[in-house]
Structure formats: C-alpha cells, structure tokens
Amino acid sequence: MSDDCPAPAHTLAYHPPSDREQPLRWLHEDEALLVVDKPSGLLSVPGRGPQRQDCVASRVQQRCADALIVHRLDMGTSGLLVMARGLPMQRRLSAAFAERRVHKRYVALVGGHLADGAGEVDLPLICDWPRRPRQKVDRIDGKAALTRWTVLERGEREGWGPWTRVELEPVTGRSHQLRVHLLSLGHPIIGDELYAPPELAEASPRLLLHAQRLELDHPQQPGQTLRLHSDAPF
Secondary structure, eight states: OOTTOOOOOOOOOOOOGGGGGSOOEEEEEOSSEEEEEEOTTOBSSOOSSGGGOOBHHHHHHHHOTTEEEOOOOOTTOEEEEEEEESHHHHHHHHHHHHTTOSEEEEEEEEESOOOSSEEEEEOOEEEOGGGTTOEEEOTTTOBOOEEEEEEEEEEEETTTEEEEEEEEEESSOOTTHHHHHHHHTTOOBTTOTTTSOHHHHTSSSSOOEEEEEEEEEOSSSTTOEEEEEOOOOO
C-alpha cells in the first residue's frame, strides 16, 4: 500500500446491510498476523447479549484459535482489520499502532462539495457522555486528534444531492475520529446514523466509510513491509 496506488473507478454502488452475513475475505495470513476485510454491519469484537456475539474476532478464531484483536473498526465501517497470532505478536503490533508506525488510509463519501485539494483537521475529542457512544470536540479536556484529508472526486446524485469522495489519513486513532472530524468540516459521512442529519443518514443503508489501505512493518521479519489494499465497495 503506497500513496501512488491508483484510485479505482467508482459507480456509487453500495452493498446492502446483509454485508455482515457474508464470509470474511482473508487478505494475508502467516505465523505472526493476519489481515481480513471486514464487512459493514459486523462487530470487530463481541458486544453485549447473545445476539451480538457474531463478530470478526469470533469468526477468525474458529480458524485460528490464537488470533487476538489489535485494533477495531466501527460496526458500520468496512475494510482492513489486523489480528495478531498470540500474545507476543499482539504486544508488538499494539505498540506499532500506539506509536503510529502503522499507516492507514480510509475512503468516505460525504454530503456536500468539500473544497478541492487537501487539508487537515486538528481538533481534540472526548466522549459525549450523556449521548454515548457519540464523541464530540472538546478543546479543553479532549484528547489530541489529527486527520488529514484529500478530495478524490465530487458529483451529484438524486436523493443525495452533492457528494464528495475523500481519502482520509487518521494520524491518531480516537473513537469515531473520522466521523466527528468530517462533521466539524460541515460534511458528515453519508449513512452515518449518529452524526449525519436525517436526510443523509437515510440516504444509504450503511455507513459509507471504508478502511482501504494499510502499511506496516512485519513484526517478525525485519525489513519486510506489508502493504494491503481493499477497494471500497461504494
């Protein structure tokens, strides 16, 4: 996964909510780690109650019992998810994420026409406790959060109005960071039930946010860099 990877052609099609029922797509597997392509609507880890036990972790552990979660994607977000093989690898990979040695790129479709070019959002975030799991900007008590964005494409669609396809680099990894930072720009993600206005939240049956590219040094093989890519399904 490098910055010069060509962007795929898009037709603004998207998968229905039943994505979560589809099998995981395995993109990489070795003795240290594995990478899967998570469908939208599937939890990363088990939730509360028997109806929320189906998740990436439980599905992967049926095949690799030693697989352990390293990071998470929101239930509505699709794309690349890394799991470690055993505790030593989990510690190494968790440190790589914490020290920002893992480079990630997401793609989103947002409402409105975001200005051409690129920019960044540097706004601290904190849990909006009375409305949890929502997060909010808090310049006093919030934790530092930085997102870089680049406009890829703009257009209009009946039922949506104007839209923008944007590539996102989360330099930090706060909960709901990309969703809240895009909201702060006045361009919430289409299909976002938590942060978008009703007309945009209802415009798509899923959150149009996808973890598309991932680059990290292999934790067990010095000098080897893993570059993974998963085309956005919208």
